[in-house]
Amino acid sequence: MNQKEFLNIVMPFKDKVFRLAKRLLVSTEEAEDATQEILLKLWSNKSKITKYNNVEAFSMTMTKNFCLDKLKSKQAQNLKIVHSNYQDHKVSLQKELEANDSVNWVAKIIEALPEQQKMVVQLRDIEQYDYDEIAKMLNMNNTAVRVALSRARKTIREQLTNTHNYGIK
């Protein structure tokens, strides 16, 4: 396998790897390093890559394990918190400010979720994998994925409504 073939396999999901890494590690720089590390690992095992029946799912599992290890290790103590820039959604300025604010809140709330729920939300609501794929990637069973996802979604929404009603009630 030469570099070009390898890149053809890897390119479609490298962003997904990066976003999952960022979801877990929070800092963009850390996530970039993690992504590079994972791509390099894949590259050094390129001879086996054709034997995996789903390279993408395999890489996502690798990313998960790598990031969790990273979080456990002492290096994680100097993680930085960086917020991403959000897209313009073509709404009026007032609305936009409000929306941006609550969108920021969503980021904060997700950040506070347990790691497993974070990953499930990331893989389902952002990357749109189906339940079986997520179950395989995270080494969980199908129902556990649904339960984690449901809990995460409810927590996010509850906390959002709380912050919104804060000034009113």
Added chain:
Amino acid sequence: MELNKINKLLEKYDNGTTTLQEEQQLKRYFSQETVPPHLESYKAMFAYFSANEKEQFTKDVPLTPKRNNTFYIKWISVAAVAVLLIGVFFKSNVFVQEDLGTYDDPEMAYNEVVKSLEMISSNFNKGAKKVNYLNAFNQGISKVDYLNEMDNTTRLIFKK
């Protein structure tokens, strides 16, 4: 899409039982500008999700540089070992060339030994002669001893 259907979908969504298509429908619904006030929190969630889908990994995929590094280190170490071996090889050659040769005729060998021993002894004597000057130094020291006597006398003077 009518609100009723949306509400039903949202309930399913909260329980984690929606299909991907249904989630797409919701996402589309909440991307519009106005939603009923009680659904504002969903709007924020879906806005966040769609915004995050677009984030990309912009750094290069570093496949070649890393491999090159290890590659160079490998060959540099090989070169270093080669240089070391060459050094050791030439060094040992020098030792081999330190052969001074021998005499075949015993009488000639005897004469040579006597000659070198004589040279050693004459040089030794020269050195020994120089050492003789040390005696003069000893004499000087014995003269200095007289100073002690002077000390004694001064002590006597100050006592009284």
